[in-house]
Amino acid sequence: MISIKNVSKWYGNFQVLTDCTTEVKKGEVVVVCGPSGSGKSTLIKTVNALEPFQKGDIVVDGISIADPKTNLPKLRSRVGMVFQHFELFPHLTITDNLAIAQQKVLGRSRDEARAKGAKLLERVGLSAHAAKFPGQLSGGQQQRVAIARALAMDPIVMLFDEPTSALDPEMVNEVLDVMVQLAHEGMTMMCVTHEMGFARKVANRVIFMDKGKIEEDCSKEDFFGSPRGERAQLFLSKILQH
């Protein structure tokens, strides 16, 4: 589904991604973790071309991102993305947040888009909030709306960029629950997250990044059993201490 091939990226002289290669197969859940500044958020943003890269290629469902002829907006409309800070549109109601891209990008009718949005809102347990604005919801609620918004586009794969790291602790689980449910339904997912419990529960593979490089890329059993690299061991010992 996603094939990342030898991707390198620089900001000026500073290299943020070095020769990253990995794959996410259909139906697979891949968790990307690593210390702050390791390039994991940058890597996931290259998958739907939000961040450009200078070397290598990424192929999503057979379509090359590096190919200048690729229609990037069209490709992005098929790849769902959830952000650390939710990024709902503050001036639109929850209903319109869910409907606007369906209407303007996919060309669905207003009624169709709203019906689809309402269904997904129910699925994340927020039907009662449809008429509200994002600023009137809690962080956890906003993130569940953001997931519903991405799902409304019928994506072939979902990208999560630290979806719980801006949330108060008591709201983390309501978001993870939605993600676990998605994973169980067979959604292809690439998740940058530090939620190792989530990784243990649903991940097929874990990627560990450090200093812009993919240091570990293995099954979750191998990763949690005995990560090969010293840095991954150190990282795990730090985040699993408590």
Place this chain on the structure above:
Amino acid sequence: MGQYQWNWGIILEEVYGTGEYYYQWLITGLGWTVATALSAWVIALILGSLIGTVRTMPNKWLAGLATAYVELFRNIPLIVQLFLWFFVLPEVLPEQMGTWMKQDMPMPEFITAVIGLGLFTSARVAEQVRTGIMALPRGQRYAGQALGFTLGQTYRYVLLPMAFRIVIPPLTSEFMNVFKNSAVALAIGVTELTFQMRQITGEYAPGNPIEVMTMVSVIYLIMAFSVNRLMAFIERRTQVPGYISGGSK
């Protein structure tokens, strides 16, 4: 020096030998002021929004051109710009066009003032619109694009609606400024409010400048304050429920 002869009723008096009254002159002046300011504001708002938006676009060439535009129009005094448009432009244009501007263009003073004031103000509006766009989190642009919006759609549906809301306070000042700055149009002969004031106090009623100037000042004050109230109304109507910015009360 004799005692100043106060006469607040002067405005109701007839201008000697014309059959017209002073208040009619002021109303004519007010009409030109409003027409100049509103027309210039339409130009400023449309062009300024466009230029300010382009300055935030990824295309470096376009953004550079927009920057050059802003610097050109905001670094030359407004009155000098009006003189350039009015006196210099017809001379440097191809002869036919220059002659047309000087002889056949309808309402040359008014049109020149509207364009000059509009372009000058557009550079300032552009900076405010740019500020509004740049005040938004980068994630908003990402979120729009991630949903499949084109660059244009991302601006139209995601960035600009919030950016404009954010810059309503400085745009209010700018909208008020355009009324006050329109007084400069007298320099090229637009018979607007300040022009009428000078004509009355200079030639026709030199004995009572304080009254006339006070009245004109009050008229400007009322105009600017009306704009201020209108914008405050728009600000309230477009307020986003639950959206709290860092500096709000």
